[in-house]
Structures are given as C-alpha cells and as structure tokens.
Amino acid sequence: MDGTDSLHPVHRGRHRGEHRDPLDATLAAIWALGHIAALTLLGITAQHQLGADHQSAAPPARSLPDRESTV
Secondary structure, three states, rough: OOOOOOOOOOOOOOOOOOOOOHHHHHHHHHHHHHHHHHHHHHHHHHHHHHOOHHHHOOOOOOOOOOOOOOO
C-alpha cells in the first residue's frame, strides 16, 4: 500500500487552517483577561490596604461616652 487508498487517506503535515482554531484562541483570550482582571483587583486591594490613609487606627472620640454615674 502506498497510502493512496481513498477510504483511509494518509495526511502528512499540517492542513490548511488547522493552526487557526477559533475556540482555542477564544479560550486563551478569556484566560488572559481573567488573569489580568484578577491581578488588577489584587493590586487595587493591596494599594487600598497599604495606602497612607489607613496606616493608623481611628482617633479616639473627643468626648466621654454617655454613661449614667454610679455615685
């Protein structure tokens, strides 16, 4: 057999358009966008937590708490 059987043709090399699989490209794009979104959200969260506005605890109240005297 020389590979010319019409029922079972022998394909050698790549076929035209085989490297252009739209499903693989779409999944790769979604994967990349998901990772970019996750890293962006982590960066925003870290920047918010480490920002200068959040370095110290809230200042104590300037007045005494409302309590009835026990005397």
